[in-house]
Amino acid sequence: MTLTRTHLDQLENQSIFIFREAYHAFKNIAMPWSMGKDSNVLIWLARKSFFGKVPFPVLHIDTTYEFPEMLEFREWAAKHYKLNLIVKINTEARNRGVGYETHDPVTVTHELKTVALQQALTEYRWDALITGIRRDEDPTRAKERYFSPRNAQFEWDYKDQPPEFWGQFATTAAKGEHVRVQPLLDWTEVDVWRYIQRENIPIPKMYFARSGKRFRSLGCSPITHPIASTASTIDEIIAELEATRTSERAGRAQDYHERNAMQKLRAKGFL
């Protein structure tokens, strides 16, 4: 190993630093895990930080509209990585009949993801959640901090965020509050792919093109659409991303249902 560090090395080092600060600062941490590419990079970085171990529970918010391949991947990874996996379904909303068949995507996403997460937080009383959001995904995420407090109502006060400098973060949560810890904040979509390639990180096969289509971003099956693509290897995906100027979440219907949908979802606690 030489003394020079690449851009990916620097990103990795910074993420590990954040993981370890969070693990020290909070008593009761969990890491939401969607089985998507960013999520799997997050698990990998946790293992980097803690020398092979993921020392906190991993939470899957199961909307019951998951792609079967994603669930298969979940079972495989949970065993392979020896994860303490918690699966949470908002059964109350499902019993009320909330679903894509009858409701609009913003309502369903809110009920089956955000409310389910709130239910899990109430049940397990986590004081910090480690999430895989990145600044480049969406304009509202550009303003995030590495450590971003959420109040008891789950709201993100983006107008009055704590200062963050010199490696010092907001590491205290009042009762009922929690802190979102975001180690991938500085990563871009291409960085994530290059890292998956370099580290050989297992990811669901749905990201790779089959019969002219592939998924660029993965969510609930009824509202997530594949893009036209022939990229069947990571190299081809990176080449495709470098040529495209379409945004990553273009295939995610809930973002476009109404103007400012993403902002509304996020202010209410969506990741």
Next chain:
Amino acid sequence: MIEQPSSSTDTNSKLRVVFVGHVDHGKSTLIGRILQDTGSLPEGKVEMVKKACAAEGMEFEFAFLLDALLEEQKQNVTIDTTQIPFRTVRRRYAIIDAPGHKEFLKNMITGASNADGAILVIAASEGVREQSRRHAYLLGLLGIKQVIVVVNKMDLVDFSETRFHEIESEYRMFLVDLGLEGRCFIPASAKSGDNVAHRGKKLNWYQGPTVLEALDALETHRADVDFPLRFCVQDVYRFDDRRIIAGRIETGKLRVGDQLVFSPANKSSVVATIERWNAPANGPAVAGDSIGVTLSEQIFVERGYVASHESETPIETNRFHADLFWIVREPLLLGHPYDLRLATQDVKCEIVSIEEVMDSSTLETNSDKRERLERNEVGKLTVQTRGPLVIDNHDRIPNLGRFVLVDGGQICGGGIIFGGVYTDRQVTKSKNIFWSEGKITALARAARSGHRGAVIWFTGLSGAGKSTIAQALERELFHRAMHTYVLDGDNIRHGLNSNLGFSPEDRVASK
């Protein structure tokens, strides 16, 4: 449109540039223009913002790209720090957009604190204003030396060369006073694109670089690896049979076999292994690396300890001088207990005195006796910590020479340390101090006193009556003509342990 670099450029690190300047001088417009002219905007984004503008009945402006939240567009101010990537042929960049509004100082510091260089925007129509000066002062305090000054909105002053030079000479003098170097002054119009990515036709009296050329000429500041080693311990992990000391190399290099001194305990040991997961084992570690080490000889180490090489140790102290800026509404008060965080250290402290307060806009200093520091003020002050703190002078090793003050879990201000005195610990510890052997033996003492020596230790909960019993016992022994003395915990706190209080942590330390 600037040619996109080949993918090999991506392995290089990016340069982080903070954009600062007075409100409405055109920072956001300049950023929007740079993104547009370097082809860095995803298609969806412009469309999204254009649609939003139409819905609000407003004309599209580049600035709106950055102010993507609806509320910001309504108020027409940038609310928070954003990081936006773009590329030139030479390399990749992250733009850090800092707000112009006075009350948002903490966001600017958040954004600027990890920048490699700065672009400071001054509107030609308004000239040097309060925040033009305040921001430059803070850049100096944060250690950002490379500053490009863009004199924007030249279109509003008819692209006047005279006006440009007026602003340049006034502001250049101000920067010199701060010890900052104005890399270059560029007349530009972000709105029309003159001298941003392309030369401005109406500015042909100007021969210097465009904004992008000036950016490409900046250097990535990475001297950290050439400083003395500072490895700051985050935690000690025992997930398996290894005891791994985990942390980040703030500065310098670390190799297997290095003899490390851990401060403040001043214990040393040798690096047995350098631990990384799914990476080549034992490769040398350099500044910025998050690693783990195991030691050949087990010594007590915990979070907050700083490892260095024996020949270049940091300062250990509980009192030091600092320049401190205050960013929250509640003023800083003398004597109030604050948490001080420096790298991974966290100790209680108080401000003993405020020697001088500076107005960061006018640079006027005031040395009247002050007992508080208000928001946005910078003070020269003396800090006293409850326990020993490991520090460096900021001008020697910046990473260990800066700290934040925390009150009620909230970061309230940041300071940089100066004037600390380095001592050679090798000499004082290992060469000058010898154990002095007494000539009178324990046996001779016992013969003379009529009894042998003993220590009786009273333990029990606070208020259980330890002191009362000890004093009764002492009186009894004294009456029997025995030599005796009570070492009461409270009495020891008057001298040897005077820096310990009665908080739970202090009680542990006092045992």
